[in-house]
Amino acid sequence: MNIVNFTPITSLSGGFLIGLSVALFFILNGRMIGISGIASNFLISKDNRMQNFLFLFGLILGPLIYSFTTSKEINISISNSLSLLVVAGILVGFGTRLSNGCTSGHGISGISRFSLRSIIATITFMIVGIITVLITGIL
C-alpha cells in the first residue's frame, strides 16, 4: 500500500459543508438527507415533490456557484465505457433503494443517528466497493 494524493484539509472542509447541509435540513425542514431517497421520491412520489426537486436542483447549482465565485475549473475523470456506466448506474439506483440509503443516507445521516442498520449498510457497501476495485484492477 502507498498513500497517494492525500488531501485531508479540503476533504475535511467539504465534509463540514455536507454535514452542515444535513444538520440544517434536519433542524429546519425536519428531514434527514439521503440523496438516493430524495431523488427516487422525486421520481415516484408526489409527497414533497417540489422540495425534493429544489434540493436536487441546488446540488447541480452548487458546482456552478463554486466555479463562478472562485473562478476555478472543476475537472472530473469518468469511465468511457458506456455499457459499464449503464450497468453501474442501474446497480447504484436499484441497490440504494433496496437498502433504503446510499453514502449520504446511511453513511452520514444514518450513522449520525447511530442506526445499526446504517452502520451495517455502510460497512457492507464500503467492503464491496473495495473488492470491486480490487477485481477490476486485476482484470
Add this chain to the structure above:
Amino acid sequence: MNKIISLLCGIVFGIGLVISEMINPEKVLSFLNIFSDWDPSLAFVMIGALLVSTPVFHLFKNKKKPLFSSNFLISKNKEVDKKLIIGSILFGAGWGLIGLCPGPAITSLALLNVNSALFVTSMFAGFYVASKVN
C-alpha cells in the same frame, strides 16, 4: 420557506461535494483502492460531515418540531434484513465500478458530462425498478 431551505441545503451539499472532490470518480476509486495506491482523503469527508451532523441531530431530535415544518421525519426501520444487505452489496458493486454514488452523480450533471448523464439516467431506471419490486 421549506422550499428555499431545500434549495439552499442542496447548494451547500453540492459545493461540499466539489470542495471535497467527492464529485470526481477517479478520487473515489483511489479511495477504494486500499491494496495498492491508496488515497485515504475521502474518509475525512465522512469524518467532517459526521462531526457536524451527529451533535446537531442529538441536540435537536427530542425537540417537539423542526423550525419550519410540522414534524420530524426520521426512519423507524431498525430491521437488519436481506434487503438491506443485498441492496448494499449491489450498490457497493456499482459504486466500485465507476466511482459515482447518487449525490456526486447528480451534482456532476452541472459539468454537462455525457457519461455522467448516462449514469444518472440508468440510476433513475434502477430507482424505478426498485419502486416496483419493493
